[in-house]
Amino acid sequence: MFDRLERSWNLVKFSVSILKKDKELLVFPILSSVAAMLVLASFFPLLLADATVADPAYGQPGSSPVNYPLLFVIYLVEYFVMFFFNSALVAAALERIHGGDPTVKSGLKVAWRKVGVIFFYAMIAATVGTILQYIGERGGIFGRLFSGLSGMLWTLASFLAVPVLVSRNVGPIDALTESLSLLRRTWGENIMVNAGMGIVFTLIYVVVGMLMALLLFMAASAGGAAAAITIGSIFLVVFVLLALVHATLQGIFSAALYHYAIDGEDDAGIPADVLGSAFAQK
Numbered sequence: 301m302f303d304r305l306e307r308s309w310n311l312v313k314f315s316v317s318i319l320k321k322d323k324e325l326l327v328f329p330i331l332s333s334v335a336a337m338l339v340l341a342s343f344f345p346l347l348l349a350d351a352t353v354a355d356p357a358y359g360q361p362g363s364s365p366v367n368y369p370l371l372f373v374i375y376l377v378e379y380f381v382m383f384f385f386n387s388a389l390v391a392a393a394l395e396r397i398h399g400g401d402p403t404v405k406s407g408l409k410v411a412w413r414k415v416g417v418i419f420f421y422a423m424i425a426a427t428v429g430t431i432l433q434y435i436g437e438r439g440g441i442f443g444r445l446f447s448g449l450s451g452m453l454w455t456l457a458s459f460l461a462v463p464v465l466v467s468r469n470v471g472p473i474d475a476l477t478e479s480l481s482l483l484r485r486t487w488g489e490n491i492m493v494n495a496g497m498g499i500v501f502t503l504i505y506v507v508v509g510m511l512m513a514l515l516l517f518m519a520a521s522a523g524g525a526a527a528a529i530t531i532g533s534i535f536l537v538v539f540v541l542l543a544l545v546h547a548t549l550q551g552i553f554s555a556a557l558y559h560y561a562i563d564g565e566d567d568a569g570i571p572a573d574v575l576g577s578a579f580a581q582k
Contacts, residue, residue, distance in 0.1 A: 314556065315497075315549040322396055325389060327404050329547040332385035339377050346370060368430055375426035383418045383425070383462060386551055387411040391466045393555035410466060417465055421472035428454055456483060463558035482561045497553060501546045508538060 319325060392407035400406075411418065432454075436447035460479040464470065470478070512535040519528040 315552045318393060318396055318552045318556070319545070319548060322392065322402055324404050325392055325402075325407075325548050325552065326544055328385045328389035328392070328407065328551070329544045332382055332547075333544075335381045335385070336378055339381055340374070343370075343374050343377075368434060371433060372426055372430045375429045376422055379425045379429070380419055380422035383422050384411050384415065386462050387414055387418055387466050389548065389551035390463050390555045390558075393552045394463070394467065394559060397556060397559050414465055417470075417472060417475075421461065421465060421475065424472055424476070425458070459483065460554060460558050460561070463555055467558070467562075482558070497546075497549060501542065504542060505539070508535065508542070511535075 388404075388407035388411035391410035392402035392404070395402040395406060432447040432451055435443045435450075437443070439446060457480045458476055460482050461472070461475045464475040464478050464482075465472070468475075468478075512531065515531045515535075516528055519531055
C-alpha cells in the first residue's frame with residue numbers, strides 16, 4: 301500500500317518536472333474551461349425553455365423527463381471541446397517527452413489535424429454518457445449503481461485513447477480498443493498508481509479548504525467583512541489554479557504513460573524506476 305503511494309508521488313513529481321519545463325501547458329485547460337463554459341452558456345436558453353414547458357403527462361413545468369436528445373447534443377459539444385484541448389495538451393507533452401520544445405501553437409496544430417477523429421470520438425463518448433444517464437435516471441438505485449460503475453470502467457478503458465489518437469493515424473474505435481489493450485497488458489493490479497494523483501490533489505484541496513475555513517472564521521470573529529471577502533476571493537483563485545494544475549498534470553501523465561507503454565524504454569529522460577513500477581506485472 302505504502303509502496304504504491306510512493307510510486308504515485310514519484311509519478312506526480314515526474315509530471316511536475318515536465319510542467320516546470322513547459323508552463324505554457326497550463327493554457328490548454330484554461331482554453332478548455334473557457335470554451336466549455338461558453339458552450340454551456342449558449343445552451344442555457346434551451347435548457348431554461350425545456351425546464352419551463354409543462355408536459356401533460358407530468359402536469360407541472362419542470363417535472364417532465366430529461367430531454368435526452370438535447371442532453372446528447374450538450375454532451376457532444378462539451379466532450380468535443382474537452383477532447384480537442386486535451387489532445388493539444390497530450391501532443392505538446394509527447395513532444396517534450398520526445399525531446400522537442402512544444403508551444404501552445406504546436407499542440408493546437410496537432411489537435412486541429414485530428415479534429416475529425418476527435419469529433420467522432422466525442423460522439424461515442426456522448427452516446428455512452430447519454431445511455432448511462434438514461435439508465436441512472438430510469439433504473440432506480442440499481443440503475444444508478446450500474447451507471448456509476450459503468451462510468452468508472454469507461455473512464456479506465458478510455459484513459460489512453462487520446463494519446464493513441466494523437467500519436468497514430470487511427471479512428472476512435474481503434475483508439476479505444478488499443479487503449480483497453482494497453483490497460484490490460486501493462487497496468488494489471490497497479491492501477492492505483494493512476495488514482496494516486498487524485499489522492500494527492502484531494503489532500504491538497506482538503507488542506508487548503510481547512511486553511512480557508514480557519515482564516516474566514518478568524519475574519520468573521522474580528523468583524524471584518526471586507527477581510528472575509530478578500531480571503532474568499534484569494535482562495536477561489538487558489539482552487540481554480542489547483543484545478544488547472546491537476547488537469548494539466550493528468551494530461552502529461554497520460555502522455556508519459558502511453559509513451560512508456562509503447563516504447564518500453566527510457567529514451568527521453570523518463571525515470572524507469574518511476575514509470576516502470578507503474579507497469580509491474582503481478
